[in-house]
Amino acid sequence: MHAVEFLSVSKAFRGKTALDQVTLSVGEGSFTVVCGPPKAGKSVLFRLLVGLEQTDGGQILLAGRDITHAPPSERNIGYVPQSFALYPHMSVYDNIAYPLNLSGAPREEIARKVDATAGMLSITHLMKKTPDQLSGGEKQRVAVARGLMKDAKVFVLDDPLVGLDYKLRERLMDELKQLCEELKTTFLYATSDSLEALTLAQSIVVLEKGRIVEHAPAIDLYLQPQHVRSLDIVGFPRANIVDVPTRSGTVSVAGFAFRLPQDVKAPAVILGIRPEHVTVGRTEGRSGRVAIVEHLGSEIVLYADCDGTQLTSAYPASNVTAPAIDSTVTVSLRPEDVMVFDRDTGRFLGRCTPAAQA
Structure with a gap:
């Protein structure tokens, strides 16, 4: 079964097309990276999936269920947006724990999950601080931690490592891949960094100007791209x-x-x-x-x-x-x-x- 399906999905803003008849199937338990230049439509695609935007046409299925018009609360998707979107009056610990508190999880379970995720992201020392006391990179890591707290079948990460130093990004990429394997959960990840895409992905979706150029296993797409834009976008130098x-x-x-x-x-x-x-x-x-x-x-x-x-x-x-x-x-x-x-x-x-x- 496919974890996520986009069926001829379109979206425009003020008459300008952001997504044009996008059809995409994401395998259950896979790590799929959507790669493309800025304004290719990656964030729009993800916002439609989590319910923060409504489609102009087409359907979105989650494990076979039509969620095209379902409210975000009914989609059971863990989401890490590009913007930090942290609650300014809450401590780092409370920000991370917020999704678990909403679900009514036991206090001991919350503490265990928060501690484990904070350790993975090297932010354990920040637990008592508030967002205004954090650097941009620290806020980014707290946002990633909170997004991973939800007991979801699909996690959607919209360029979550941008702005972090490369050594930390490298470590977090390894951790995310391991997490995907351990949880047997589907990950959808957006980036404009082709090295990130090749490091993380089992499969890569190349998106440009609101259209899918190619979708293929990462190694196949690198060695034998079927479109010149895939060759251009994926790979460094x-x-x-x-x-x-x-x-x-x-x-x-x-x-x-x-x-x-x-x-x-x-x-x-x-x-x-x-x-x-x-x-x-x-x-x-x-x-x-x-x-x-x-x-x-x-x-x-x-x-x-x-x-x-x-x-x-x-x-x-x-x-x-x-x-x-x-x-x-x-x-x-x-x-x-x-x-x-x-x-x-x-x-x-x-x-x-x-x-x-x-």
Whole structure:
């Protein structure tokens, strides 16, 4: 059974479409991440699910039950919004415990759950403080803790880790994944951070301009995106995406010539290449001038100008000396790593092959 279903759901504000005929099924017990740029419609989708907004059309089902017009109190969904929304007159402890107090849970159970969740989020020392005594990051963690208190079958988290330092975000991501497995509960999580999406998700929904671009298992979406926007949005560093003309079934990019998939006849296509597939330093390849070098700890990201095209390369930093800016490097590409997308629809068309096979 699906935990959550959106069936042709639409929503507009002042005539401007926020969601356009969205159809989405979320598996029970899964961790699904909705990923997309700001204003893609992620928060609107979640607010419709928890009942803070009403749809303009379509249905929303929770475990098969139509909740499209049900009040929020009847939806049994744990919700962590982007805004902190803490009660200013309550202590941190009382803010976190509020959903359990509403449900009439025993005092001992409340104390146990609050202590466990506060420990997970590293806010045990804040229990007696009020929201006005907290930093932005601390408020965010208290809001997450309160959202997890509800005895719900579905938890909805709208970009809950934004603004936290990376070390804490990394730890909390691990904790959330573990919590999902332990509770066997469905998690829906929104973020514009593709690293968060890939770290957390069993499946990823790519949302843009109120429409679902793609929904697939996280690893499949990364390795074999079926739409160019999925390639662009999911992954860091961002993929190389180049709009090129075709000629007699071949394309040329950064001085490399490749053959297109046989059934591609369009006058132009979009090519996509992950940075880890742009190799720097081999003896065979094309010359490129180093424009930018970024040291990211265990990884080096290099931007090189090759025959009028800037290519991004990412490779492990261990035992490698990064080239100097303005130096010349050898860049190589494998044709099977070059993905081809339709210029008009963005859909995946196949991968290139060596031009010599023509």
